[in-house]
Amino acid sequence: MSTEKYKVGQKILMKGNEALAEGAVRAGCRFFSGYPITPQNEIPEYLSWRLFEVGGVFIQAESEVSAINMIYGAAACGTRAMTSSSSCGISLKQEGISYSAAAELPIFYANVVRGGPGLGNISPSQCDYWQATRGGGHGDYRVIVLAPNCVNEMANFPKLAYELAEKYRNPCMILADGLLGQMTEPMKFDFEWVNLEQLPPKDYVLTGCKGRDRRVINTLHLDVDVLERLNWHLYKKYKEIEANEVRFEERYTQDAEIIIVAYGTSARVAVDAILKGRQAGLKIGLIRPITLWPFPKEIVSKLAEKTGKFLVVEMNTGQMVEDVLMFSNGRAEVYFYGRPGGTVPTGDEVLAAIRTALKKKAKIGEVCCLNEI
Amino acid sequence: MKFNKPTSMTKIPLRYCPGCGHGIIHRLVAEVIDEMGIRENVIAVVPVGCSVFLDEYFDCDAIQAAHGRAPAVATGLKRSRPETTIFTYQGDGDLAAIGTAETVHASARGENFTVIFINNAIYGMTGGQQAPTTMPGQKTTTNPAGRDPKLAGYPIRVCEMLATLDGPAYIERVSVHNVANVLKTKRAIKKAFKTQNDGLGFSLVEVLSPCPTGWGLTPLKACDYMDKIMLPYYPLGVYKDLTQPKTEVSVPAEIPDEEPAENKNIGL
Numbered sequence: 220m221s222t223e224k225y226k227v228g229q230k231i232l233m234k235g236n237e238a239l240a241e242g243a244v245r246a247g248c249r250f251f252s253g254y255p256i257t258p259q260n261e262i263p264e265y266l267s268w269r270l271f272e273v274g275g276v277f278i279q280a281e282s283e284v285s286a287i288n289m290i291y292g293a294a295a296c297g298t299r300a301m302t303s304s305s306s307c308g309i310s311l312k313q314e315g316i317s318y319s320a321a322a323e324l325p326i327f328y329a330n331v332v333r334g335g336p337g338l339g340n341i342s343p344s345q346c347d348y349w350q351a352t353r354g355g356g357h358g359d360y361r362v363i364v365l366a367p368n369c370v371n372e373m374a375n376f377p378k379l380a381y382e383l384a385e386k387y388r389n390p391c392m393i394l395a396d397g398l399l400g401q402m403t404e405p406m407k408f409d410f411e412w413v414n415l416e417q418l419p420p421k422d423y424v425l426t427g428c429k430g431r432d433r434r435v436i437n438t439l440h441l442d443v444d445v446l447e448r449l450n451w452h453l454y455k456k457y458k459e460i461e462a463n464e465v466r467f468e469e470r471y472t473q474d475a476e477i478i479i480v481a482y483g484t485s486a487r488v489a490v491d492a493i494l495k496g497r498q499a500g501l502k503i504g505l506i507r508p509i510t511l512w513p514f515p516k517e518i519v520s521k522l523a524e525k526t527g528k529f530l531v532v533e534m535n536t537g538q539m540v541e542d543v544l545m546f547s548n549g550r551a552e553v554y555f556y557g558r559p560g561g562t563v564p565t566g567d568e569v570l571a572a573i574r575t576a577l578k579k580k581a582k583i584g585e586v587c588c589l590n591e592i
Numbered sequence: 593m594k595f596n597k598p599t600s601m602t603k604i605p606l607r608y609c610p611g612c613g614h615g616i617i618h619r620l621v622a623e624v625i626d627e628m629g630i631r632e633n634v635i636a637v638v639p640v641g642c643s644v645f646l647d648e649y650f651d652c653d654a655i656q657a658a659h660g661r662a663p664a665v666a667t668g669l670k671r672s673r674p675e676t677t678i679f680t681y682q683g684d685g686d687l688a689a690i691g692t693a694e695t696v697h698a699s700a701r702g703e704n705f706t707v708i709f710i711n712n713a714i715y716g717m718t719g720g721q722q723a724p725t726t727m728p729g730q731k732t733t734t735n736p737a738g739r740d741p742k743l744a745g746y747p748i749r750v751c752e753m754l755a756t757l758d759g760p761a762y763i764e765r766v767s768v769h770n771v772a773n774v775l776k777t778k779r780a781i782k783k784a785f786k787t788q789n790d791g792l793g794f795s796l797v798e799v800l801s802p803c804p805t806g807w808g809l810t811p812l813k814a815c816d817y818m819d820k821i822m823l824p825y826y827p828l829g830v831y832k833d834l835t836q837p838k839t840e841v842s843v844p845a846e847i848p849d850e851e852p853a854e855n856k857n858i859g860l
Contacts, residue, residue, distance in 0.1 A: 252667075252668070281693050284694075292665035292667060293669070295655050296669055425654075427652070428632050433652055433653050
């Protein structure tokens with residue numbers, strides 16, 4: 220039985236979706252269930268043969284709803300399981316995600332976002348930021364959201380996702396987009412093949428109750444006191460995650476007169492704009508949130524004080540910009556440039572928005588949208 | 593002879609209504625688990641509906657599933673831990689309405705677990721609304737004038753539907769409206785668990801069960817209703833059986849040519 224395909228540090232040319240799939244297997248995924256939807260089909264297609272090579276399970280489910288509930292069952296047995304989908308499909312999975320958050324099962328899933336709302340289109344988008352960072356389904360819960368911006372991160376984030384999910388017993392997702400899923404670029408794995416035997420035992424998994432008291436995984440708590448306690452327990456866990464797990468990339472902020480805040484594909488485009496702008500003498504910095512939840516609020520608050528000017532670039536009509544506005548604490552001008560509906564901004568468009576923002580004096584406490592609509 | 597509770601049940605008293613069939617069926621499942629000596633190897637998948645507290649009554653590992661999703665959760669469990677014995681316990685709304693897709697596809701894939709399907713023709717837990725198996729003419733809180741098939745469609749015969757698939761290994765419909773049928777029900781449940789443990793694939797036992805509270809009948813009248821109205825519509829019998837070397841799928845007799853149920857006055 221073949222296991223490890225690539226060595227640590229070996230340079231490989233891979234498509235984003237396949238890199239994510241191989242990264243998941245390398246990180247210990249042994250159960251996948253999903254339903255076809257563009258632009259993430261390479262993930263199930265890859266896993267449909269790859270998982271069998273490592274003794275895992277692949278099931279093409281009858282629906283997204285079914286797929287996420289299979290993951291719920293597999294995770295209850297302690298298996299590193301995953302599902303993947305795109306926007307509309309992730310909406311259907313919200314039921315199972317909410318149940319997993321309530322049952323504190325460490326599920327992992329990826330959303331390779333496409334244009335919305337409704338059936339939308341199959342082009343890259345960031346229109347699911349709100350859904351991802353606010354839990355997504357019913358109830359008072361959060362999921363940890365990792366936002367890669369290159370194939371390399373698509374490949375390496377699944378390991379982090381499983382580690383975070385299991386550390387906090389909480390759902391963890393990768394929020395990518397159609398561009399990151401479909402693009403091919405050089406990448407390398409930065410972690411060794413995960414040996415599942417060496418992972419710490421989980422004291423909640425269902426195995427049959429031989430030699431111990433029975434275990435029950437349940438999300439029904441008719442006693443309001445019990446459910447209130449569960450909610451406060453989850454709250455404390457989320458606060459702990461907020462305190463310990465914020466990840467972001469910071470570039471050129473030292474002398475910056477304006478800070479671009481962008482994640483994923485938008486951040487790649489923003490870097491292009493920043494480099495061009497810096498050549499022209501513009502002092503532009505970048506904050507790229509890597510965890511969208513927990514959001515890197517402290518650095519945003521700090522730079523609001525120091526720089527006083529943000530331009531948020533997103534492939535939507537303005538979602539993360541609300542978080543930037545909130546955490547700038549009324550201390551910064553907050554500009555927004557967005558391309559919704561499956562369009563990707565160019566570096567020149569972002570640079571033009573930067574130039575406009577540098578000249579403007581926006582009202583504090585409001586988002587100033589720079590799109591000409 | 594001492595009448596003991598099965599070892600596979602906890603000491604928590606059942607909270608079902610008087611005359612409800614769940615208590616009998618719980619006991620039968622527990623007796624089968626005891627007799628097969630598999631309690632420590634069982635994982636129960638708990639549904640949404642009256643039996644949502646099943647995990648309190650069974651002394652084994654259990655997981656509660658979202659409404660209708662028990663077969664998907666069971667798929668995840670069984671494929672992850674093929675050495676365990678997995679059963680779902682689902683009502684008619686759970687299995688044949690909101691969870692129809694999960695039921696049909698787990699069955700079509702031939703997933704190797706057991707489904708105990710309780711058909712009492714009504715949504716009990718939510719107060720007596722129309723189920724996918726509600727009889728024509730039967731009054732519910734959402735069919736105050738009785739189920740009119742022209743407006744509300746016809747009941748679903750789950751065993752007949754699933755028996756058309758190649759995936760399932762064993763499908764039988766039984767009933768708990770009298771002692772003889774209770775005994776038959778136990779045999780069917782045991783056979784279903786054995787089908788799973790022999791690795792033969794998907795097994796489902798549909799148990800017709802009384803809901804006197806939901807039907808607005810006394811427990812005795814409810815059993816009479818089952819005998820006269822439900823059984824002719826839902827014929828008992830084995831619908832699929834691949835457990836024997838020589839496959840003989842017993843096809844039920846035709847539905848007796850009776851007066852339509854909606855014309856009957858049985859106090860509903």
